[in-house]
């Protein structure tokens with residue numbers, strides 16, 4: 001059972017006022033009607049009634065608040081809503097998460113969001129990278145924490161004779177612009193299924209890496225299978241899982257990993273049934 005927040009508030013005040021009025025009544029009646037001492041039973045009855053009122057008030061306050069934004073799908077979002085910082089406020093997701101914009105990037109629940117709806121600004125350059133950015137592209141200029149996790153992942157894979165390597169890491173806004181144009185010239189509109197417009201690529205954030213062949217065939221290799229099953233243990237997600245193209249805006253990319261940290265990665269891994277960031281936070285991925 002659930003009630004909306006205002007109903008709970010009103011009911012709790014009504015019960016509180018009722019309880020105090022009866023207590024006041026009992027108090028005055030007891031002290032100003034000394035002749036009626038023999039009616040002790042009545043006092044006891046009123047007293048029990050007051051206790052019951054306070055008891056029910058407590059029960060009402062324990063009733064769950066109805067969440068009007070609950071979605072009819074299997075994604076459960078358990079994290080508490082962050083407080084809104086009015087300076088950075090950029091909207092709310094369909095699941096009630098606050099979207100913030102700071103330093104040229106969008107954040108939901110402190111996770112950097114980049115897709116077809118949410119872009120990085122032209123001059124966004126990741127700061128805390130493993131190696132300093134000095135070029136348009138760089139495979140080691142990845143977010144420091146992400147890169148250290150990547151090294152653990154690479155070593156663990158190597159220990160079982162699997163060879164995984166970064167084929168593409170950081171890409172600048174300008175580089176992505178050229179890459180996208182090249183892909184559009186080659187494949188026309190289909191390019192939008194695998195290539196992002198400048199500003200809309202996760203590679204500009206320093207939080208994404210492309211592995212090995214950067215090809216759909218990667219999924220069927222031993223490396224691809226291991227990555228799909230184990231990346232979340234290092235805080236990475238398969239950002240564009242299969243059968244989620246309508247949601248992410250991209251066809252399946254088994255080679256493209258995005259670092260989100262252990263906590264969210266485990267939730268999105270979802271025992272092998274990958275959930276997208278779009279589903280989890282309740283956002284779209286569509287160019288305006």
Ligand SMILES: [Zn+2]
Nearest residue numbers: 208209210256
């Ligand atoms: Zn990629």
